[in-house]
Each structure stands twice: as structure tokens, then as C-alpha cells.
Amino acid sequence: MNRPSPQAPEPILEVSGLVKHYPLTRGVLFRKQTGAVKAVDGVDFVLRRGETLGIVGESGCGKSTVARLLCSLERPTAGRIRYRGEDITRLSGRALKAVRRNIQMVFQDPYTSLNPRMTVGDIVGEPFDIHPEVAPKGDRRRRVKELLDVVGLNPEYVNRYPHQFSGGQRQRIGIARGLALRPEIIVADEPVSALDVSVQAQVINLMERLQAEFGLSYVFIAHDLSVVRHISDRVAVMYLGRIVETGTDEEIYEHPTHPYTQALLSAVPVPDPEARERRERIVLSGDVPSPAAIPSGCRFRTRCFKARPRCAVEVPVLAVPEAFRSEGGPAAHDSACHFAAEREPPPGPVPRREPDGHGAASAP
Template sequence: MAEPILQVRDLVKHFPLTRGILFKRQVGAVRAVDGVSFDLHRGETLGIVGESGCGKSTVAKLLMNLERPTSGQILYKGEDITRLSGRALKAVRRNIQMVFQDPYTSLNPRMTVGDIIGEPFEIHPEAAPKGSRRQKVRELLDVVGLNPEYINRYPHQFSGGQRQRIGIARGLALNPEIIICDEPVSALDVSVQAQVINLMERLQNEFDLAYLFIAHDLSIVRHISDRVGVMYLGRIAEIGTDAEIYDRPTHPYTQALLSAVPQPDPEARDTRERILLSGDVPSPANPPSGCRFRTRCWKAQDRCAEETPLLAVPEALAKAEDGAAHASACHFAEVKDVVHAA
């Protein structure tokens, strides 16, 4: 396989907790991201799923350098972008763009569509000559399925799906190689979600884009992703191809997630095993020792509290040929049949 276009190694982001008004002192830290590693290849879609608060959006901000990591590396074409600033960082950001979650707040209501999509050209004037920018914006509107004549309209004159198309057009303006999609369809109706997802797939094939796709909806992630990473409390619990994760999950947390997916078939609904987790998600300011999931896991043993499991292919499953041989951060990883998202 070709060299990854983006490599994330042991990425950590801790937000300090302070006490006091005049004389502040740090009394702890929120471990939002605590040792995340993955690769992203050109033209690939890597889906990231997990419950609210697990660190998905923080990872997206770190990749965009909107937040500085506490430690770890983000290698874009072999160069660590966490060490960049000024012009060097600006040049990298041209190739890594973002589509935000809320199409209602991510667009400036005082700017026309033409100004919103054309704004990247003001920051990177080398991307388009000044005289041709208007035409370039019209072409981008056409690419995302909007009428180029809408160039002088304002965001409030569009529906939610149309606004997200405007956000996608803005992300495409500089011809990036990577687009980070932070729950881009979660605020849209189901029918509109399908339109936006199909649009993103078409654009990926047309422009050879790599997507990091963050979402809650397991069905959407499976539909668009080549590989899927499951996050829990700041770490990746399991990662593999979409078929490996959905058909042959080995981590208990992934199995519990998939068992919670609504099942439209009444017969299958009555026969499947529902995995109910006990307790609440621990605070990221005070995570459990060892395995982060052990306080809610039915397999937990003393080893889970003493030793942090590595994200690697379990030794017992290394020779499996049915899709079970993929990375899982569990001491007792094993395949369990669950009803997967269709």
C-alpha cells in the first residue's frame, strides 16, 4: 500500500483544570484525547465513531491545528505539522480543509454565498487570479449541485441541505487533498443526509479526496467509509475495514454499540441479543486506570485495571481469515455475533 498522506502518532490533548481567581493553579486535566494513532491514505475515507465526549471533534481540531496538541505527532506527507507556524502552517492548511457540523452557524449570515465560497481565495490569492474568482465560485456552486445564479444570495435564503453544500463548496475551493468532516450531516433530515453523502462520494471520486468522517450514525459511517475507528474516552478502541468492524467486531464496546442499532426486521429484533452496559461513562478528568472501558465491561478482570491494552491485532485472532484479525485494544478480544447496521 502507498505511503499514507496523513499519519497520526500518539496524539494527546489535555485541557488544564484550574482553581482560584487571582492566583490560578492547575489541579487536574481533562484528557480529551489520550494517545490516538491512525493512518489516512489518499482517496480513502476513515470513519470515526463514538459517543458524545469521546474526543472525536477534538481530534478534528488538532488535525486542523485549531488546537495545539499536548504531545504526539501529526505527519502530513512525512512532515510534522504540529511544529509549524506562520507561512509553513498556512501552506499546509490549504491542503487540509474542514466541513463543519452545523450548516446554520458555520456560514456568516452577513456575507453572500459568493463571498463565503470566495473567502479562501482572499487568504490564498495564489489559488485563483483575482479576475477569475467570481467565475471560480460559480463553478464550485455548480459542482455541489447549486444554481450558479444563487451567488448573490445570503445563507438564510437556503435550506439546511443547501447550506451544507455551500460549506462543502468552500472546503473544495482550494483543491485540498484532505477534508475533515465533523458530523457534516447530523443536523440534516434523513432524506437530505442521503443527498449530501452521495454528493461527497461523487466529489471524492472526482477530486481524489481523502476524508476523515466523524459521525454518530453507524449506518452512515458504514455507507461512506473504507475503514472505521471506534473511539471511547479519548482513545481508539478498535479499528479496521468497514466489514471487519460491522461484521466481526472484537472489542466489547464496539459490540455494545452495534447491538443498540435499531433493527427494522421484527423477527431479527426478537432473536438478537441486546448488550446493556452498566454505569455511566467515566469523566475524562478522572479516567479509569488500565483499560478505559473496564468499568462498564462484562469481561473486565484484574489485568484490565493494571495494564493498558495496546491497539493491535489480538494474538489469538492473528491467523483468522474471516475478518477478525484487525486491531482491537482489549486483553480479551473475541468475535461476538451482533446485528450490524445495514
């Protein structure tokens, strides 16, 4: 995988203070807002040209909402999303349409994201109907066949329907549709979670190849830590609407400092039975709080094994912990915890997917 050079590429997407609250109302004739579901509650990150940012977290933490906000499928309650320095949250009409051409999305479920009444040729070619300037009308069928060939499908499948394909093939069709307009950014919302492990490896390797070929930048959203480590240059861990830790894949997987990240990594399956017996699991108590009633102070404190009275009154800042600022090293990365510290590494390493001799990623 290509890693960022020492001279980091320029940011292509900058997200600051991103918020999305869904109002809770009561009444029929006279609706009154009684609260809000805080799906995303202050997210900040930067995506650089040609890199992959992985976003991980439990179901319901706000990952998919972030994806929809980045693609302007929903409007944020507050915050800014800057693409090439321009705040796209304030755009509409033709200006927003032009930006959407460069930020495309691959959806989570390959079985519901494709219209069953449309042929593959119509599905992949539909972006050309919305952006006719990309491909002349007489040239579109050829372009569609080229896209199918790029993602590893037979170009002669243009007249087939989605039900005639397997899950992995359907996801390739979704990727071809995302590539149709030659975007700069692809937001992939759990693109392999509905697929079996062997097909996951094929799709992930395809995405890596396309990134190198087309110079794409990815926001890759998933809950499978092994998949995220394989494809990502940097990783952001989300909990209850906020990013609680961010860094390179080595910093997050080998030197986590936030208790939530450490708990997630302790639950990753280890293929070595002896190492699995020796390692110490972190079992979190309680359930994830409702996003409509977020705890005061640190939102993770109700389940945290390090919680202190300070955690209930003071919101931790996402920054390099003070204990590591002078030392430097891989532990010196952003972590939103008052008591951030490294944990003793488990006896068995966190499994990662490496390419095998045939170019496919191996299963965890």
C-alpha cells in the same frame, strides 16, 4: 464505492501519539492547575490517499477535538501529525498556512458555520482572499459559481444569504467552501448529523462523487454507524479519548472483537421486526467516566461486561488479539482489549445504506 487496491496507496496523513489535554485551574489571582480534561489521550491512525477513514464513538469521546487538531485549529499537547512525511504540529506562519490549504474542514452545524451577514459568494470565495495565489482576483466570481455548480447549487445563488437556504443546501455551501482551495484532505466533523435522513443521503452521495472526481481523502467523523459504514473504507472506534478498535468496514461491522464496539452495534436499529425481537442487546451499565478522571488500566472496564481484575491494572494495547494472529481472517484486526473475541452475530444484519435506483442512499 472505490475500495483500496491490494497495493495500498501511500499514507498521506499519519497520526501518532496524539494528545490534547485541557488544564483545570483554581484561583483568581494565582491560578493553580489541579488536573486536566484528557479529551484526546493517545490516538494513532493512518489515512491513505483516496480513502475514507470513519471515526465513530459516543458524544464526548474526543472525535471533534481530533478534527480540530488535524486542521491545526488547536495545538496538541503531545504527539505528531505528519502530512506527506512532515510534522505539521511544529509549523507556524507561512509553512502552516501552506499546509492548511491542503487540509480543509466541513463543520458539523450548517446553521452556525456560515456567517449570516455574508452572501454565499463571499463565503465560498473567502478562502481566495486568504490564499490569493489560488485564483486571480478577477477570476474569483467565476470560480465561486463553478464550485456552487459542482455541489449541485444554482450558480446564480451567489448573492443570496444563508438564511435563504435549507439545511442540506447550507451544508453544500460548506462543502463548496472546503473544496475552494482544491485540498487533498477534507476533515468532515459530523457533516450530516443536523440533517434529516433523506438530506443526509444526498450529502453523503455528493461527498462520494466529489471524492472520485477530485481524488480527495476523507476523515469522516460521525456517531451514526449506518452512515459511516456506507462511506468509509476503514473505521476507527473511539472511547474516552482513545481508539479501541480499527479495521475495514467489514471487519468492524461483521466481526467486532472489542466489547464496546459490540455494544454499539447491538444498539443499531434493525428494520425487520422479527429480527429485532430475536437479537440480543448489550446494555452497558453506568455512565461514561469523566475525561478529567479516567479509570486506571482499561478505560472501558467500569462499563464492560468482560471486565476482570487484570483490566484495572494493565492498559490494553491496540493490536491484533493474540487469539487471531495465527488464524487470520476478518477478526484479525486491531482491538484494544485483553479478552477480545467475536460475538455471535445477531439474527438481523446491521443495516447499511445502499444506493437506490436514483443514486441516493436509502435510509436505515
